[in-house]
Amino acid sequence: MGTFVIHSHFRLHEWVAEEKGYYAAEGLVDYVLKKNDLGAGVNDPANITPEGKKFGAYESYEAERDAYVSCACHWTVNMAAAADHGTLWGECYSVCPGAIVVPPESPVMRPEDLADVEVAVGYHSGSHYATVQGLEPFMPRDRIKLKFGGVPDERVDAAVDREVAATNVFGLQYYVLEQLGFRKIVDTSFMMTANIAKDADLDDVRRYFQALRRAQADIDFMHQKYVHHYLKELPARYHSLVDVRRFGPGERIVFEPYTRAIYDMTQDWVKERGFFENDKVGHAPYDRAVVSLATA
Numbered sequence: 001m002g003t004f005v006i007h008s009h010f011r012l013h014e015w016v017a018e019e020k021g022y023y024a025a026e027g028l029v030d031y032v033l034k035k036n037d038l039g040a041g042v043n044d045p046a047n048i049t050p051e052g053k054k055f056g057a058y059e060s061y062e063a064e065r066d067a068y069v070s071c072a073c074h075w076t077v078n079m080a081a082a083a084d085h086g087t088l089w090g091e092c093y094s095v096c097p098g099a100i101v102v103p104p105e106s107p108v109m110r111p112e113d114l115a116d117v118e119v120a121v122g123y124h125s126g127s128h129y130a131t132v133q134g135l136e137p138f139m140p141r142d143r144i145k146l147k148f149g150g151v152p153d154e155r156v157d158a159a160v161d162r163e164v165a166a167t168n169v170f171g172l173q174y175y176v177l178e179q180l181g182f183r184k185i186v187d188t189s190f191m192m193t194a195n196i197a198k199d200a201d202l203d204d205v206r207r208y209f210q211a212l213r214r215a216q217a218d219i220d221f222m223h224q225k226y227v228h229h230y231l232k233e234l235p236a237r238y239h240s241l242v243d244v245r246r247f248g249p250g251e252r253i254v255f256e257p258y259t260r261a262i263y264d265m266t267q268d269w270v271k272e273r274g275f276f277e278n279d280k281v282g283h284a285p286y287d288r289a290v291v292s293l294a295t296a
Contacts, residue, residue: 115139
């Protein structure tokens with residue numbers, strides 16, 4: 001096996017684990033931590049349509065991300081694993097704060113006001129599914145309107161430049177827009193999971209998550225000590241516009257299993273709403289799509 005490649009995910013955990021030496025302490029020595037990158041596909045002209053940029057987290061797994069372990073919303077990782085694009089790590093999941101937000105001057109005050117209003121989201125990414133899930137209690141599904149606005153940083157830019165009426169952001173990007181005065185209309189916090197490359201050394205994967213477990217305890221105890229790491233994920237143009245010392249802890253890893261019931265319910269929910277064309281829908285059962293210490 002080569003160097004264990006880790007993708008960060010706009011969160012603190014990977015950076016805290018590196019700062020505190022937890023990877024080495026758990027026996028993961030030959031690794032490299034790289035910023036998460038959805039790749040050039042997002043802005044490939046072939047993927048730009050009247051609906052927006054139709055390339056997202058799922059497509060990045062189809063294209064085989066350059067990482068042994070990376071994270072995305074559980075909907076995408078679930079569907080990717082079912083289609084044999086890596087496997088889902090079943091030993092834990094995380095919950096990330098998120099919301100549909102509007103500029104402070106917006107007339108939108110209630111979720112119902114977003115009926116027929118385009119909400120900027122990332123295609124086949126957490127914000128895509130979370131917007132539908134968050135708005136379904138307030139309006140018929142055919143009145144939920146989406147605009148595929150690219151990666152999270154691009155959606156922050158579009159929101160700040162007032163190019164979109166509303167946008168769904170999570171974690172770091174949510175804290176940015178919140179501090180810039182954007183107003184939360186509906187909470188869309190959602191579950192994340194990890195995608196494991198087919199050729200990953202599962203012992204190294206276990207060491208990686210043991211390091212993150214230790215980092216999570218540090219973040220829980222006093223996240224303020226570590227918020228400076230957000231600057232590594234935040235584009236330089238925003239460094240002078242926001243104060244990361246005011247940011248919250250963000251995503252929280254829950255070391256409980258991603259169960260068969262959750263896997264099956266997620267499959268049903270995604271398929272019922274037609275997020276994927278039939279030729280992209282995978283059919284691998286839980287035992288083949290999800291890997292854990294018990295099955296490794």
